[in-house]
Amino acid sequence: MALRLPLAAVLACALAAPALAATTQDAPKAVHWSFESPLGMYDQAQLQRGYKVYREVCSACHSMNMVAFRNLGDKGGPFWNPKYPNPNDNPVVKAIAADYQIADLDSDTGETIKRPGTSADYLPNPYANPIIGKAANGGALPPDMSLLAKAREGGPAYIYSIVTGDNATIPAGLTLPPGKYYDPYIAGDLTPYWHGDANKVPRGGLIAMPPPLSPGKVQFDDGTKPSLQQEAWDVAAFLEWAADPKMEQRKQLGLSAMIFLVLFSGLLWAAYRGAWRDIEH
């Protein structure tokens, strides 16, 4: 009986550990997601809106190297259509790809050329190399967005908080270095830039990205009102999909696996009871 305790304690320790870190910034805003529950799936309309925000705003500075156009039409993706099980046949995907000019080599002459994208191409990087990217952004390379939602504590809620953050309202007493913006949700130490009470240094840190979104920045095709919160919510959901594109497949298979395992365990329990029926132990 007493030995049951350590199991719970070990588990609790294991689960609590990743969440523990000294916090100098505000916790991400509480946001509701369609995918947050164990069987929750992506909202496809939201992913499509989010893609549009990415395409028209984020992709000007952020690469998404691990996502190919065909992935947009994968099962669980923004433009999945059951009529086109092979996403390379999906006309929406093909049209999106063809809209881009991709750097390539002419297969006859070896010259550098630009050609329309195909569904097999990966989303093009806005910068030819990281040095250009840094030079264009005051020395800070905008991070690749393929895994961004997995690479930040808080995931999509963090992204939502950063892009809807309070970086427009700078606390009085904070002098920002040129080319930097204040954000309460980013980790950092603002002490060097603070001129007020030394015990009241604002939480948060500096970010090189100017506030990227504003109301009406994107016109949604489905008529959704493009408020700042809506744009941020949708693009954060899209980035979660980009970081975890197999989530729907994973949860669906997981449900089947759980049902099987519970039934299988029941069967083994019965076999165990049967074998031990006449055994004193």
Add this chain to the structure above:
Amino acid sequence: MSGPSTYEPKTGIERWLDSRLPIIRFSADLMDFPTPRNLNYWWTFGGILSFCLLVQIATGIVLAMHYDPSGAGAFVSVEQHIMRDVNYGWLIRGMHATGASMFFLAAYLHILRGIYYGSFKAPREVLWLLGCVIYVLMMTTAFMGYVLPWGQMSFWGAKVITNLLGAFPVIGKPITTLLWGGFAVDDPTLNRFFSLHYLLPFVIAAVVALHVWALHVPGNNNPTGVSVKSKSDTLAFHPYYTVKDGFAISLFLILFAVFVFFLPDAFAKVDNAVPANPLVTPAHIVPEWYLLPFYAILRAIPDKLTGVLALGASIGLLFALPWLDRSKVRSMRYRPQARIFFFVWIAAALVLGWCGSQEPDAQLFPGVTTFNLIDYDLNSVTWVSRIGALCYFGFFAILWLLPFWEKPLPVPDSLYTPVLSSTSATPVGAVAAAEKKA
């Protein structure tokens, strides 16, 4: 293995094979192995661990087919190729990554069971030592495996841990250079870690075979710690324990599946979703949960070499356990004092684990500053680690000292006695039934 074999070859082929390679006899004896009838569920972790090792090897072999052990390609081959393009790559990698944590969870419970019930005591010292060897090999393998995705935490974890060896005078530097394959953690490091990460699981499998062999000579310990005295104390391994272990493995798989399918990143660090960058140090370099207590012990000590030695001792003392614990009574069921220290020891390890996940100068009580003692404020995680480490090491000393004053409770005459006294069934009939089955 041990004991007289009861196998009788029945056909001509079996007789022919039996006098040349008695592999059927070997398997039959494994299945018939007399196993104490009073084993509880804490004894199912051996089977669960064998299962974990098989899962890690099977998924690992498939992952190696798709993995690129180069600094430029490793991260992309994992996060893009395996996770997005390989059919069910996300599942295979999820099982492998989660499987490491599950493996350690089961290993810790298995080790704790061995300590609580005195399974390390004579005549099972070699069995215990082999288990300790497996544990050290597991930690080495897990550490090298964690480096392979070549994320930020992979890279910096490799740097921190390999640098520890540099603390040793004279030999430290050459060993580190040899491990790195150069003068920094780089492609050669990744290549040799990949090679060793593929090799070591098979070494583990070999030591597991020795571990099982060493188990089959003295036979299983049991919750009473009382040795098997007669045939009526035991049951054949099959079907009684195959079906019980099978049931336990199935329950364990449910927990495993919850993490693989619904919480795949529960054990992951966000920094490891960022590709390795030697120029940017992550804010918090933290090892995986199963290494946190040892990491806390390392950081608790101001001097690097002493810290590394304490880290080594925290694991090395496990090897000495059969000779540190002088009590004649095996099971802590009958050692009320030892039992209390055992649970204090577990609590100390958990507190140390928590400390390992924190910044060393983080405050236990926020906003309270006391005074500095040996580099750190008294109200800091480091001081909690120091007290935790004292409790952790104290346990080993207590085990040696306890027999001077501890009065164990009366131990039953046979492992079967408490079984009979705990039920209202007629003992005579029960024994007869047992003999029929066994």
